[in-house]
Amino acid sequence: MKKDLLLLFPFLFIFGYFSLVEAQTQPSPYQFTAQLQSIVERLRLIIDQVEHLQKTQKPVEKVQRPALDIDSKVSSPLPYPQSSQSVQSVKPAPVSESYLSSRNFIVLEEIYNSPQISCQLPLLEYGVKHNSVYLLQIILNKSGYYPEGLITGYYGRLTREALKRFQKSQGLVVTGQFDQKTAESLNELVRKYYPKECGVTSKPEKPEERVTGTLVINYAEAPAGEGRNVIYAGERATIVGSGFDFKAPVYVRMISKTEDKVVAAYFNLNYVDFYVPRVEAGEYELFVQQKDLKSNGIKVKVISPSFSPITIVYPVSGAKLVQGEVSTIRWQTNNYNGNLSLHLVDFRAGPNYRLIASNVPAHLGQYEWRVPRDIVPGNEAFVVEIRGENDLVVKSGLFSISAQNAPVF
Numbered sequence: 132m133k134k135d136l137l138l139l140f141p142f143l144f145i146f147g148y149f150s151l152v153e154a155q156t157q158p159s160p161y162q163f164t165a166q167l168q169s170i171v172e173r174l175r176l177i178i179d180q181v182e183h184l185q186k187t188q189k190p191v192e193k194v195q196r197p198a199l200d201i202d203s204k205v206s207s208p209l210p211y212p213q214s215s216q217s218v219q220s221v222k223p224a225p226v227s228e229s230y231l232s233s234r235n236f237i238v239l240e241e242i243y244n245s246p247q248i249s250c251q252l253p254l255l256e257y258g259v260k261h262n263s264v265y266l267l268q269i270i271l272n273k274s275g276y277y278p279e280g281l282i283t284g285y286y287g288r289l290t291r292e293a294l295k296r297f298q299k300s301q302g303l304v305v306t307g308q309f310d311q312k313t314a315e316s317l318n319e320l321v322r323k324y325y326p327k328e329c330g331v332t333s334k335p336e337k338p339e340e341r342v343t344g345t346l347v348i349n350y351a352e353a354p355a356g357e358g359r360n361v362i363y364a365g366e367r368a369t370i371v372g373s374g375f376d377f378k379a380p381v382y383v384r385m386i387s388k389t390e391d392k393v394v395a396a397y398f399n400l401n402y403v404d405f406y407v408p409r410v411e412a413g414e415y416e417l418f419v420q421q422k423d424l425k426s427n428g429i430k431v432k433v434i435s436p437s438f439s440p441i442t443i444v445y446p447v448s449g450a451k452l453v454q455g456e457v458s459t460i461r462w463q464t465n466n467y468n469g470n471l472s473l474h475l476v477d478f479r480a481g482p483n484y485r486l487i488a489s490n491v492p493a494h495l496g497q498y499e500w501r502v503p504r505d506i507v508p509g510n511e512a513f514v515v516e517i518r519g520e521n522d523l524v525v526k527s528g529l530f531s532i533s534a535q536n537a538p539v540f
Contacts (some may be wrong), residue, residue, distance in 0.1 A: 237321075237328045239265055242282065250321055250329035255309040259286045267309070270320050271297060346419055346426035348372040353407075354478055354514070354526070360431045362407050367478075367529060370396070370403040370419060372426065379422055385415045385431075393420075404478075407433065440467035441493065441517060441525050448528025449511070454535040455504045460487070460515055461497045462525075469493055469520040473500075476526070479512045493519065508534045 236247050246262040253263055265284045271277035277293035291307035298305045301316050309317075322329045350359040351370045362368040375381065377398050383405045384393045396405035396419070403419060412435040419426040444461040452458050460473060473487040487500050508531075515527040 235328055235330045237266060237325050239269070242284075250318070250325065252309075252314055252318055252321060254311065254314060255286055257286055257291060257308065260284055261286070264290070266321065267317065268293075270317060270324060273324055274320055276300070346372065346374045346421060346424050348417070348419055348426045348429050350429065351417055351431050354476070354482055360429060362431055362433055364407050364412065364433050364435050365409045366407055366526075368405060368407050370405070370417075372403070372419065374426075375403065375419075376421055382420045384418045384420060385410065385433075386418075387411075387413055387415045390415070411435070440465045440523065441471075441519065443515060443517060443525055443527040446515060446527050446530040448530065450528070450530035452502050452513075452530060452532045454502055454506060454508065454532060456535070457499060457501050459497050459499050460517075460527075462493075462517060463496065464493050467493050467519065467523075469523075472518045473498060474516040474518065475503075475506075476514045476516050477506070477509070477512060478514070478529075479507075479509055484516070487515075502532060504535070506532060508532050 235250050237250060238245055238247050242265050246265060248262050248266045252267060255261065255264060255267065262284060264286050265282055267286075268277060268282050268284075268290060271290070271293045272280045272282070274297070276297045277290070279289050279293075281289060286309070294309060294313065295305050295307045297317070298307075298313055301313075303312055303316065349371045351362055351368055352359050353362045353366060353368050370383065375398070381396045381398065381403055382393055383396045383403070384391070385408065386392075387410070390410050392408045392410060394405055394408055396403045398404075410433060412433055415431050415433055416428045417431045418428050442463045442465075444463055445459065446452065470490045471493050472489040473491060475485045475487055477483040477485070485503070485506075488498055491498050510531045511529040513530055513532055517523075517525045
């Protein structure tokens with residue numbers, strides 16, 4: 132100690148000399164000697180105080196400490212000395228003993244002394260040395276968040292960075308701390324990588340829902356069509372039958388000599404509705420399929436839409452009208468000059484017809500009306516039908532009517 136302090140003597144000498152120069156005073160031999168004696172006395176006083184402290188202070192036992200900032204790299208991990216002065220003790224999660232006792236344990240045979248570790252990782256703090264950190268590092272390494280792969284049992288900088296990567300990938304707050312939410316997510320990975328040790332039993336796969344029974348088709352028809360088993364290409368048709376499972380998807384298949392079409396269908400009350408694909412006119416065999424069941428086949432006649440003296444322009448298929456709001460029915464005429472009657476048709480029950488107007492001159496080309504407020508809303512369940520002389524019947528595409536929005540005050 133004396134030797135170290137004596138090394139300071141030249142610097143103190145220079146400091147004293149330049150302090151006099153900065154004071155803009157010319158150092159006389161007397162002033163310089165006095166300044167030097169003052170520095171030596173202060174130096175002796177410091178030496179005496181240090182010697183006194185060395186005599187009165189008890190000797191401190193040196194304890195070998197682990198690396199404090201990084202995960203130590205060891206060829207065969209050995210536990211660090213468990214001393215309160217060397218490492219911080221772990222603070223387990225506040226859970227009941229009965230809960231912990233119900234957890235299974237993992238034996239890490241790849242670690243020295245093969246520690247037995249609970250499947251339920253406790254809460255851990257940065258800088259801690261604990262057997263659970265072995266498992267934490269193994270899980271992070273197996274899941275790709277800890278590429279360094281240093282399994283030391285010490286929660287250091289590398290482990291903290293691995294936790295940050297894990298937290299970021301899971302959408303958690305990125306802190307690098309092993310908090311409660313991080314522990315819950317990592318414990319899921321523990322059970323994933325050690326299912327047998329942690330008592331995880333594979334759940335039996337839910338058997339696929341199978342349609343049972345027999346599908347039977349009686350007939351198919353188009354709304355307001357020419358009769359049973361006569362449908363129109365590109366328009367809606369209804370299949371009447373029995374044995375359908377209303378919880379399972381249903382498909383309609385149409386086969387001819389040149390065509391084989393499968394279209395999705397949907398249930399409308401106790402019937403199956405579908406849109407006939409735009410196929411060539413002719414005879415087809417029609418089936419209904421649900422999962423591994425297939426119905427009987429029926430012969431249907433598909434008719435292509437013929438020329439009509441009136442074509443409805445609006446509403447079109449997929450249009451959305453609203454209760455109580457004003458809408459306009461528009462049509463085009465081809466040399467037709469008679470009067471028309473306009474009807475709203477609800478296909479959900481019936482069909483059910485509601486007169487909109489009668490004796491409307493065809494040459495007007497449009498008619499403004501208000502959607503009834505008392506009609507029950509429905510999705511693609513309505514058409515506008517126009518009737519005229521000589522059994523003229525023209526239908527629009529299927530459209531929807533929704534409920535009127537409540538007024539905002």
